[in-house]
Amino acid sequence: MPASGKARASVFEVExxxxxxxxxxxxDxxxxxxxxxxxxFEAAGDGHKTAIVTVALSSDANVAALNERFRGKAKPTNVLSFPVGNGAPGGQLGDIIMALETLEREAAEQGIPFxxxxxxxxxxxxLHLLGYDHETAADAERMEAIEIEVLSNLGVANPYTGALETGTKD
Structure with a gap:
């Protein structure tokens, strides 16, 4: 077990x-x-020994159709997550679908690298596939804190303030 005391996945795949x-x-x-x-996954995937995530790189048109079908919103969004739920075969966590044009537009509007x-x-x-959400202020704060920490470790600025977080939080 790692020094942090958290068990890590024995197998993690991204398709x-x-x-x-x-x-x-x-x-790249x-x-x-x-x-x-x-x-x-390493930051928040406790309890999963095997995990497979599928990331579909798509377009605004395809994501808009999925967003309308599954969320009743007839417009594109940047990302959709579809968890498979408990008992999925082979450790499949679910699918993430990303809309190219929306990601490009948002990055340009925010003045950040794509x-x-x-x-x-x-x-x-x-994080959504792992059961996190942002339906309440407390849930959003918890999810955002994990995002900020993970992104900082990747060298990406805090998406909520634009600052690069350094050091560890107690």
Whole structure:
């Protein structure tokens, strides 16, 4: 067991599927996604011995259709997470679907590197698959604290303040 006392996954896989959109223009996208997903899982995946996450790289059009079908919102969103629930075969946690155009637009509007925004939303999606949400202020604060810590370890500024967090929090 690691020094932190948390058990770590014996097997963690990230499957990346290019569904739609010109994601090829994003350099080293597989490593960006894999590193962010692993970091999120290591920070919050207690109790999972085996975990498989599928990340689908898609377009606004496809994500808008999924968002309408499953959430009743007829518009694209940056990321959707679909947990498989308890008892899923082979440790599958669920799917994360990302909308290229929305991610690009948001990164430009926020004045942040696309790659940082992508990693933030991968972390966010993995946390949703692990059961975290932001429905209440307390839940949002808990989820955001994990995101900030994970992203800081990846060298990504706090997505809520823009500052790079350093050191550990008590």
């Amino acid at each position: 990346i599927v290019e569904d739609d959109g010109d994601w090829a223009r994003v350099g 996208i597989d490593s960006l996604i894999d590193n962010a997903a692993r970091a999120a 790659e940082h925004h992508l990693q933030h939303l991968v972390v966010h999606g993995v």
